[in-house]
Amino acid sequence: MSVERAVSVLHVRALGVTVAIDVPDDLLLGPLERAWEAVLCEPAAGGPRVVTPGPLPEGGDRTPDGLASTLSHITQEVTRAAIEARAGQLFMFHAGALSNQRSGATLAFVAPGGTGKTTLVRTLGPGRGYVTDETVGVRGDLVIETYSKPLSVRRPTGGPKDETSPLSVGLEVPRATPWLAGMVVLRRDLDPGLPIELEVVDPLDALVMLGPETSSLARIDRPLHALSDLLHTIGGLRVVRYHDAADLDPLVSDVLAAVR
Amino acid sequence: MSDDVEWGPASALSLRPVVDRLDTQDGTVVLVASGAAHRVVRLSHLGVEVLAAVGEGTTFDALEVAMLERLGPPPDGDLSRAVREAVRGLVEAGLLCVT
Incomplete structure (x- = not known):
């Protein structure tokens, strides 16, 4: 038996x-x-x-x-x-995101894996809403479906990353429904001590730039038109070059001050 | 036939389907799907013209004639080379195939 x-x-x-x-x-x-x-x-x-x-x-x-x-x-x-x-229901970007806990205004920062999203979330997340460090899912009305997953935290000694509760490192899930107020592409390529550099991306180049950083884009109805409209609504895409995540605090605060 | 070494004047070109195409005053982008993957490609002015000139079975010879009518001779005068380079780029982007 x-x-x-x-x-x-x-x-x-x-x-x-x-x-x-x-x-x-x-x-x-x-x-x-x-x-x-x-x-x-x-x-x-x-x-x-x-x-x-x-x-x-x-x-x-x-x-x-x-x-x-x-x-x-x-x-x-x-x-x-x-x-x-x-798939086919949300725009899904390889991005981290933080939100304003009162208004829900959210900044998505797009970057491939291993290039700064989790560090940015851990550094600038306390006091804000932790939306995700992995995938930002955006509806057509700009509302974000959260994915407040465990953080994959690199050990100082190397080895596999540890899946860590965001709550255990002082983060909170969003209290107000997040909505997309701005989007930037992260480029962590400046030398230490230099001020961050912001550059507005040409609208068509923005589509090319974001293409590889999306999931299932082709399953959205008229995806390029829809993504173009989305970017236009939030004021376009910008690239931010920086060295230390803390240097991005004013940028995050600025976007999170937006109102609908 | 993906190797342009094998392309002859009578090789036929045809358009491959795209998921979406966005035309604006500033240019054109297309979304090309390949299995589960996808790619967004911004077309050059020449690329837009080549795609517009290609119909089912258009040959390189016919395309060169069409491009000459549309754009005139290229600055260096080598129309055949210019067309082949444009076609190569569009084939690599998944927008054209040559048989």
């Missing part, structure tokens, strides 16, 4: 959908709950489902590095599932 084990399931909000995470390995449950605590939610029917690895066999990698790698993989799977679920 076999006995089936009950599989724990976590539910998290990501880009406006509820993603179910099956957790057959009890060792993962606690770390996952802590990492995703900011967006844990009640179950909802019809959302995507992510299956995590089962219990490790004898000799499996039970080290902290092994666990960190597994948690990182799960985050990627949740991201992929949420993006797929919202």
Whole structure:
């Protein structure tokens, strides 16, 4: 006679959908709950489902590095599932975003992975709404579907990144519904001590620049027209060159002061 | 036939479908899908003219004639080279195919 084990399931909000995470390995449950605590939610029917690895066999990698790698993989799977679920419904940019906790005005900062989004969120996020450090999902009416996922934090000693609850590093989820007030592309290529440089991007070049930093753009109705309209509405796209994330504080404050 | 070394005067060109195209006073961009990936391409003036001149089965010879009518001779006088370079760029961008 076999006995089936009950599989724990976590539910998290990501880009406006509820993603179910099956957790057959009890060792993962606690770390996952802590990492995703900011967006844990009640179950909802019809959302995507992510299956995590089962219990490790004898000799499996039970080290902290092994666990960190597994948690990182799960985050990627949740991201992929949420993006797929919202394809054709949202503009989805590879970007971090912070919001004004009273008005919801939000700045999205577009950048490929590993080029400054999480650092910017950690540096300038306290006192603001943490929208995401990964994917900004924008509706046609500029409202942003949040994805306040765990931060992938690089260890000083190297090794895999740690999936870290945003709440544990002093961030808060948005209290007011975020809406897109501005968008910049990050270029962390200035020498230390230099003031930031802002450059307005030609509207057509902006579409070319943003293309690789979007997900499922082709599944939106008349995507170039829609994206062009979106950029026009928020005053266009700018590139910001900087060295230290803290130097961007005035820019963030300026955009977050916008009103609808 | 992707290698332009193999392109001859009678090689036929045809347009490949795009997801979207945005024309403005300042230029043209197109969105090209390739499987799950996509690419946004800004067209040069020459590229726009080449695409406008290509119909189903248009040959290089016919395209050169059409481009001469549309734009006149290129500054260096080498029409064939100019057309081939433009076609190569459009093929690489996924906007044209040559058979």
